[in-house]
Amino acid sequence: MTIAHKSTTGGLSVRNLHKTYPPDIVALKNVSLELEAGTFTAIIGPSGCGKTTLLKIAAGIESYQHGEVFFAGERIAGNTSWKRSVIYQDVRLFPWLTAQANVAFALESKGLPKAEARKQAADWIKRQGLEAHADAYPAELSGGMRQKIGVCRVLANEPELILCDEPFSALDWTARESLQLELLHYWYDQRKTVLFVTHNVEEAVYMAQRVVLMSARPGVIKEIVDVPLPEERWDVRRESPELLEVARYVNNHIADEVRKAKEAELEVGY
Amino acid sequence: MVATTTVSQGVPVTQGSDVELLGVSKTRPKGAGRETGGLVLNHLNLRVEPGSFVSIVGPGGCGKTTLLRLLAGLEPPSAGHVHVGGQTVHGPSPRRGIIFQDANLFPWLSVLKNVTFGPLSVGVSLKDAEARATHWLTFLGLSKFLQRYPHELSGGMQQRVAIARAIVNEPDLLLADEPFGGLDWITREQVCDELLRLWHTTRKTFIYVTHALEEAVYISQRVIILSARPGTVAKVIEVNLPEQRWAATDLRFSPEYARLVEEVREIFAEQTALAHNSR
Numbered sequence: 001m002t003i004a005h006k007s008t009t010g011g012l013s014v015r016n017l018h019k020t021y022p023p024d025i026v027a028l029k030n031v032s033l034e035l036e037a038g039t040f041t042a043i044i045g046p047s048g049c050g051k052t053t054l055l056k057i058a059a060g061i062e063s064y065q066h067g068e069v070f071f072a073g074e075r076i077a078g079n080t081s082w083k084r085s086v087i088y089q090d091v092r093l094f095p096w097l098t099a100q101a102n103v104a105f106a107l108e109s110k111g112l113p114k115a116e117a118r119k120q121a122a123d124w125i126k127r128q129g130l131e132a133h134a135d136a137y138p139a140e141l142s143g144g145m146r147q148k149i150g151v152c153r154v155l156a157n158e159p160e161l162i163l164c165d166e167p168f169s170a171l172d173w174t175a176r177e178s179l180q181l182e183l184l185h186y187w188y189d190q191r192k193t194v195l196f197v198t199h200n201v202e203e204a205v206y207m208a209q210r211v212v213l214m215s216a217r218p219g220v221i222k223e224i225v226d227v228p229l230p231e232e233r234w235d236v237r238r239e240s241p242e243l244l245e246v247a248r249y250v251n252n253h254i255a256d257e258v259r260k261a262k263e264a265e266l267e268v269g270y
Numbered sequence: 271m272v273a274t275t276t277v278s279q280g281v282p283v284t285q286g287s288d289v290e291l292l293g294v295s296k297t298r299p300k301g302a303g304r305e306t307g308g309l310v311l312n313h314l315n316l317r318v319e320p321g322s323f324v325s326i327v328g329p330g331g332c333g334k335t336t337l338l339r340l341l342a343g344l345e346p347p348s349a350g351h352v353h354v355g356g357q358t359v360h361g362p363s364p365r366r367g368i369i370f371q372d373a374n375l376f377p378w379l380s381v382l383k384n385v386t387f388g389p390l391s392v393g394v395s396l397k398d399a400e401a402r403a404t405h406w407l408t409f410l411g412l413s414k415f416l417q418r419y420p421h422e423l424s425g426g427m428q429q430r431v432a433i434a435r436a437i438v439n440e441p442d443l444l445l446a447d448e449p450f451g452g453l454d455w456i457t458r459e460q461v462c463d464e465l466l467r468l469w470h471t472t473r474k475t476f477i478y479v480t481h482a483l484e485e486a487v488y489i490s491q492r493v494i495i496l497s498a499r500p501g502t503v504a505k506v507i508e509v510n511l512p513e514q515r516w517a518a519t520d521l522r523f524s525p526e527y528a529r530l531v532e533e534v535r536e537i538f539a540e541q542t543a544l545a546h547n548s549r
Contacts, residue, residue, distance in 0.1 A: 047424075047454050142330060169455060172330060172481045173535055174542045199455035201522075202484070239528035248523035255519065258456055 010072020010160055011037040012058060012193060017067035019053055026218035027053045028064070033212065033221060037072075038191035040184075042198060042208035044254060046261035050219025051197045055163050058195065059086050071161055082110055085159035087167040091150020093138040099149045100125055100134040106153045124152040128182070144175025151179055155186055162187075164196040168203070180207060184233050201254070205247045206233060213253055216261035225250055286475030287355030287365075287442035289318040289341065294350035295500075296336050310336050312500035313350070321473040323466075325486035327534065328496030328504070329542040334479045337501070338445050341477065342368050355442055364392060367436030369449040373428040375420040381407065381431050382416040388439045399438075406434040409471070410464055426457040430464060437468060444469075446478045450485075458482075462489050463516035470513060483538055484531045488515065488522065495537050498545030505537050 012035040019028040027050040035041050043051045056062035057069055060080040069076040071084060093102045103121035108114060125134045128148045138146055151167070164183075168176045184207060187194050198204050204211045211225045227246050229236050236243055296311040310333040318324050326334050339345050340352050343361045352359040354366060375384050385403035390396065407416060410430040420428055429449060436444055446465075450458040466489060469476050480486050486493045487509055497504040509530055515521050 046456055144330075166454075172542075173483045174329075174539050177535075177539075199457075237532075239525060239532050241525065244523045244525065244528055248520050251523060252519070254456075258460070262460065 010074075010193065011035050011039075012161060012195065013068075013070040014054070014058070015068045015070075017054070017057065017064055017069060019050065019057065019062070019064045028057075029218040029220050031067070031219065031221055035193055035195060037193055039210065040187050040194045040196065040208050041210045041212060042196045042204035043212045043214060044198060044201060044204045044250065045214030045219065045222075046216050046254070046258045047199075048217045048261065049214040049257070050217065051214060052165055053219070055086065055165050055195065055197055058161065059084050059163050061086075082157055083159055084161040084163065085154045085157060086163045086165060087151055087154050089166045089170055091147055091153070093146055093150060093153070095138050098135050098137055099130065099141065099145075102138070102149055103153045103156050106157050110157055120156060121152075124156050125149070128152060142175075144171050144178075147171055147175065148179060148182075151182065158190075158192075160192055162192055162194045164194065164198075166198055167196075169198065169200065181234055183207070188231060201247050201251045202238070205243060205250060206236070206238060211246075211250055213250065213257070216257045216264060222257065223253060225253075285442070285473050286321040288320040288353075289316075289443060289475060289477065290351070290353040291316040291337075291340075292351040292353070294337075294340065294347045294352060296333065296340065296345075297348040309500035311340075311347075312502045314496075314502045316494065316503055318475060318477065320475055322492065323469050323476040323478070323490045324492045324494055325478040325480055325490035326494045326496060327480060327483055327486045327538060328501055329498045329538070329545045330481075331499045331545075332496045332541075333499060333501030334496060335447055337496075338368070338447050338477065338479050341443070342366055342445055364388065364439040365442050367439055367441035367444045369429075369432050369436050369444070369446045371448045371451045373420070373425075373432040375428060375431055375435075377420050380417050380419060381412060381423070384420070384431055385434045385438050388435060392439075402438050403434065406438050407431070409468065410434055424457075425453050426461050429453065429461055433461075433465060433468065437472065437474075441474060443475045443477065446476070448480055449478075451481070458485070459488075459522075465489065466516050483534045484522075487511075487527065487530045487534055493534055495534065495541065498541050504541055507534055507537075 014031060014033040017028050017031040020026050031054065045051055053062060057064050058076060060076050060078055063078050097105060100121045103124055104117040107117035107120055122134060125131055130145060130148060133141060133145060168179050196207055205227055209227055211227060212221055213223045213225065215222045229242060291314055294311055294314045295309065297309050326337065328334050340347050343359045343363060382403055385407060386399040389399035389402060404416065407413060410433060412427065412430055415423065450461050453461065462485060478489060491509055493507040493509060494503055495505045507530065511521065511527060512518060521527055
């Protein structure tokens with residue numbers, strides 16, 4: 001295993017962030033969070049706790065009322081940039097472009113010459129073992145293959161902040177595992193800053209160096225748990241006692257929040 | 271094999287049926303399905319004990335959903351026999367309930383009326399239908415929502431209504447096709463616990479198709495892993511965990527559970543690799 005810490009990037013700084021949706025739904029309440037450059041952080045919490053809102057604010061596609069958000073020293077307030085990219089649960093490839101053209105499109109829009117974009121896109125697709133499908137259209141690919149291409153499209157652009165919104169939760173096990181490892185290796189080699197939203201305790205603990213636990217609505221940060229496992233996570237067995245111990249701790253602490261969220265659900269219906 | 275009647279909290283329930291698949295194959299004509307057609311299930315043999323909870327997993331396109339449709343009687347096998355409760359399945363029946371990924375509730379009916387619809391349409395009196403519906407909706411934590419409409423409920427709650435609607439007909443066999451696939455993971459774990467409690471109380475036979483391997487281990491007594499298409503039984507894993515799993519908070523993070531999940535994941539990965547190599 002070669003350790004090529006090619007680049008470090010900026011950190012994300014969230015200070016006293018407050019977000020209210022009309023009429024008076026408090027999604028985030030005085031949230032402060034520091035992500036150091038090159039770290040991998042997961043956020044977990046019950047539905048409606050504001051995880052996705054926080055992610056959208058960091059991406060610059062959501063407004064907020066109070067507080068400050070900075071990435072690499074730049075203030076984020078509704079301004080988007082290729083430096084901050086989101087991987088969604090459904091990556092939404094362009095249906096009229098082939099797999100390779102979808103990846104090349106992202107590279108070209110960043111300013112790469114056409115031939116170079118095509119070459120780099122082909123390399124990315126080959127690394128996923130999908131070279132036989134480079135010329136296939138999204139409709140001809142399985143869900144797992146589409147998600148792989150979507151992840152390539154984001155990573156090929158070399159964003160400095162990778163924002164993941166439950167990116168693998170709709171996939172079957174083999175596709176999920178392979179994309180988890182792909183993202184882990186990419187993070188390990190490139191040292192980009194990753195913020196990974198998930199509902200899955202096991203996934204959060206397996207992937208991240210730190211797990212942020214959020215409370216039921218209004219979303220506040222309840223606790224930040226360090227995951228004392230080696231950075232080479234692919235060497236960690238998923239049934240290892242160390243991993244299970246952290247997972248159990250995280251699970252017990254969000255169990256209360258889940259109960260609260262469920263009670264709130266039973267009050268209003270949704 | 272003869273269904274016996276017991277009483278649970280004033281509501282009569284019958285015990286689950288045994289299920290037997292003997293040499294079942296299913297062929298689809300080319301161009302008819304979303305895949306290429308041809309053989310979907312290949313000489314599949316499976317026996318499910320009455321009142322047990324089994325889950326079915328397998329690589330994409332292996333015929334899990336087709337298998338469930340054969341059991342529900344929504345389509346016939348091309349070869350072989352499908353027996354439920356000792357009788358050949360010839361078509362759909364209220365004795366075999368089914369839950370899909372989409373709750374498919376009637377949007378213009380209240381929660382209560384969605385659930386009484388089935389019993390009323392087979393001639394149960396309004397009073398009995400409402401008593402039964404109220405019982406199961408209360409069991410599933412929805413007693414405050416009887417008069418609400420589906421759009422007023424969260425996805426998890428809609429799926430609970432779908433479960434009540436299936437169980438209110440007192441089926442001997444409950445079939446579930448990725449019922450919680452559209453829910454977030456935390457909600458999903460909660461609804462799984464509800465379904466487990468329901469199974470434990472009713473002792474119906476439950477057959478549960480999922481692509482979430484950890485969920486299959488958590489929810490069932492046996493995990494049936496199908497081979498790549500054309501599907502046949504590749505491996506059966508016995509899950510020797512306590513029955514009342516919802517009561518054990520740490521079960522999902524116990525070494526025994528994690529080992530079983532790893533075992534299922536390894537076999538699943540082997541089957542998926544075989545599928546890719548044969549393409």
